[in-house]
Amino acid sequence: MNPRIVKDIQSIFVCNLNEFENELNALSLIRKYDEYTYLHCLNVARLSVMLGRRFELDDPDLVDLGWAALLHDLGKLHVPIHILNKVKKFSPEELAIMQSHPLESLAAFVKLQPVTIDTINRLSAAFEHHQRFDLKGYPVVQRKLNLHPFSRIVSVADTFDAMTTDRIYQRRILPDLALRIMSQGFGTIFDPIVLQAFITSMGAYPVGSLVRLSDQRLGFVTGYGKNSRVDRPYLRIMENGISVEEMDLMDDRHSGLRIMHSEFPEDHELEGKFQSWK
Amino acid sequence: MSLSLQKSFEKELLDKSIKEVDLAQTLITLSDNSRIHFSYDEAWPGFSFLKGMGFDRIEFYTDDREKIEVWADRILQYQQDFLQDPDYLAVDDCHWNEKDYHSNQILISCHGLKSRKFAPQEIALDLPPMDAPLGVDPLAIAAFKNEIRNQKSEDTIHRIQNILVEFRAAKSDFDPLIWSNLVADLIAVSLENKLLSKASRLAEEHKTELKHAWDDTRRSIRLLSAYEPKVDELSEWANIFQSFNSEDIISFLSTHLSSKAGPQIVKLLNYRVQTEFESFIEICLHGNGAIQKLLLQWLSAYWKPQHYHLILAQLHRALKETNDLDMINYWVQALLRSYRSQALEDMRQFFSNKKWYQGFFKSKKNLELGPLEQRNFLKALSEHPSADILRFFAEIKQDVRGGLADEVERMIRSYQGNTRS
Numbered sequence: 001m002n003p004r005i006v007k008d009i010q011s012i013f014v015c016n017l018n019e020f021e022n023e024l025n026a027l028s029l030i031r032k033y034d035e036y037t038y039l040h041c042l043n044v045a046r047l048s049v050m051l052g053r054r055f056e057l058d059d060p061d062l063v064d065l066g067w068a069a070l071l072h073d074l075g076k077l078h079v080p081i082h083i084l085n086k087v088k089k090f091s092p093e094e095l096a097i098m099q100s101h102p103l104e105s106l107a108a109f110v111k112l113q114p115v116t117i118d119t120i121n122r123l124s125a126a127f128e129h130h131q132r133f134d135l136k137g138y139p140v141v142q143r144k145l146n147l148h149p150f151s152r153i154v155s156v157a158d159t160f161d162a163m164t165t166d167r168i169y170q171r172r173i174l175p176d177l178a179l180r181i182m183s184q185g186f187g188t189i190f191d192p193i194v195l196q197a198f199i200t201s202m203g204a205y206p207v208g209s210l211v212r213l214s215d216q217r218l219g220f221v222t223g224y225g226k227n228s229r230v231d232r233p234y235l236r237i238m239e240n241g242i243s244v245e246e247m248d249l250m251d252d253r254h255s256g257l258r259i260m261h262s263e264f265p266e267d268h269e270l271e272g273k274f275q276s277w278k
Numbered sequence: 279m280s281l282s283l284q285k286s287f288e289k290e291l292l293d294k295s296i297k298e299v300d301l302a303q304t305l306i307t308l309s310d311n312s313r314i315h316f317s318y319d320e321a322w323p324g325f326s327f328l329k330g331m332g333f334d335r336i337e338f339y340t341d342d343r344e345k346i347e348v349w350a351d352r353i354l355q356y357q358q359d360f361l362q363d364p365d366y367l368a369v370d371d372c373h374w375n376e377k378d379y380h381s382n383q384i385l386i387s388c389h390g391l392k393s394r395k396f397a398p399q400e401i402a403l404d405l406p407p408m409d410a411p412l413g414v415d416p417l418a419i420a421a422f423k424n425e426i427r428n429q430k431s432e433d434t435i436h437r438i439q440n441i442l443v444e445f446r447a448a449k450s451d452f453d454p455l456i457w458s459n460l461v462a463d464l465i466a467v468s469l470e471n472k473l474l475s476k477a478s479r480l481a482e483e484h485k486t487e488l489k490h491a492w493d494d495t496r497r498s499i500r501l502l503s504a505y506e507p508k509v510d511e512l513s514e515w516a517n518i519f520q521s522f523n524s525e526d527i528i529s530f531l532s533t534h535l536s537s538k539a540g541p542q543i544v545k546l547l548n549y550r551v552q553t554e555f556e557s558f559i560e561i562c563l564h565g566n567g568a569i570q571k572l573l574l575q576w577l578s579a580y581w582k583p584q585h586y587h588l589i590l591a592q593l594h595r596a597l598k599e600t601n602d603l604d605m606i607n608y609w610v611q612a613l614l615r616s617y618r619s620q621a622l623e624d625m626r627q628f629f630s631n632k633k634w635y636q637g638f639f640k641s642k643k644n645l646e647l648g649p650l651e652q653r654n655f656l657k658a659l660s661e662h663p664s665a666d667i668l669r670f671f672a673e674i675k676q677d678v679r680g681g682l683a684d685e686v687e688r689m690i691r692s693y694q695g696n697t698r699s
Contacts, residue, residue: 043405046405047405047408050405050407050408051408053408054408054412055419055422055423055426056419056423057423057426058427061426061427088368088370089368089370089371090366090368095366098365098366099366103445103452106441106445106460107452107453107456110456110459110460110463111456111459114459114462114463114466114496114497114500115438115460115463115464115467116463116466116467116470117431117434117467117470117471120434120437120438120467121429123438123441124437124441127441127444130362130363132362137362137363139444141440141444142443142444142447145436145437145440148437149422149425149426150426159361159364161405162363162364162365163330163364167365169369170332170369171332173330173331174330175406177318177326177329177330178330180318180319180323180326181323181326181327181330181357181360181361182361183323184323184326184327184354184357184358184361185358185361185362188358189358189361189362193414193418193419193421193422194422196413196414196418197412197414197419198408200410200411200412200413200414201408201409201410201411201412202406202408202410203406203410204319206406207406207407207409208406209406223409224409224410224411226411227411228410228411230410230411230413231319233410260304260315260317261302261304261318
């Protein structure tokens, strides 16, 4: 077992890894093939499991969900690396290859191990995570069967991570903006219950966001209280790169203040600042 | 115009047209140069998307509502495409600006798209925690949770079956092995869930594809051991393995008899021999020694006169080539079964010297055996005591010499002793 992969998985969920030897091997193949895809899979798994916890899923279900998310892009091993990391527009042929990855994931799963009642959850997410809630995505399906619940969770986590991660050709989208954009897929691309749970448990301004207040001050979102509204979190106000005040926007003293929008920390030389407090 | 754009900016657009939208400062400048702040939560959703894509300003050079609508709808379509798969929207190839069709004059222009040569930060596992209060109806959460908990095996089988159908429709050029493995797994899951009829139906529907599945030992064992059929289910169950070649089942038995599938392989072979004995006779007559030895035990009841000459040749060969008394015994039994009277006549030729005319005309094959082979044959034959065998011993006694003659004598006495007692 690769110690780095073991450590990465254990930071997301706890399971007896000896029981998942095939899955571990598959994950290590992803890591060898493309580091970005590997990290994306870890992020999607982390988000999916966090969401699963908000749904109060049992531990075995969380493990299943975690693996479903970790291996959802297994089929990308069959996409040539020059296509996978292409900066410019895909040709129709390249797009077809890219969009075949859910089917390739399915094929890889079948090769990896026999399909059982237990493994079907993992298999479903790999096959269905781009099918959209209204089943108008890909692979195009002829028989309309509701997406597996895990597929609906992985789909939301997958999109959020893809949007909020820097790529060579595209700067990341700020998390709060990503959530706003994602809300436009409510009930069409995403399961409304899953998306609502995702957005409300992230908060309108996810923890770590740098936000501009209506009085023009900048602050990092540090958390939410039990009674916080999704758009009124705890903040740490920043001035000249230094934290100068802690603030609960739910406090009556700040009722006149509101968050205008979020900004990139690196545009204010504040990158890494929030992480350093954790 | 998209409903949300119309709703959000109805008032402003009706009274005064928009001149500019500053996405970074969340400011809208109207045609009279007045400015109003907007919130992304309430604004037209396309603004969030455009900002997310890296634009910071939109300039409007038209107040033609139709043109604005065309542009707005296109932007929202891009947004949907992006949401479906954020990796595939080719930002450079999108038409972010709106131009006049005739004059090519820019009517709406979007500014500030960040450089495509952006240097990304190091990718890190740094995700926001989900600890904000969950604003979802508890009943909806409970329903979702129940959906996961109450996944029935029938639903799962239906799901795999659905995937199977889609898989075939979408990828006709797929490796047939993967396809057949998927079919095999679906059947195995059905059997494991005691859905024999479903499994049998599936096997019938996909018998061509299933053929490749038997190359995969793990799956073959799983399929065979997945269900223990009752006597009245045997035919339906065996039907699942229709595409499993009989010769392969035989060799599978020899290598996996001690596996958990062992008892079912025997059951399947037994059923096959009963229903397809002719083909098994063919396999037996043309197979290697190990296969023959296995099948001869099963086939003893099925030998017919038409098989006689082939069996005789096999027996003769076995006598010449092996000292395996069991094997010789099985062939003797088969020969007697197939055409007893002819067998007793022909077996005499194992002992009698060639007649002068046989050598002359060469009309018959010389079947005479050496002393050791004769001894082996007699031992085998003595396992099938009966009156005509006794007569046979008596007849060939004159054709054998020395120790072998004594043995024949002993066999005769032993038989007579048995019948008296």
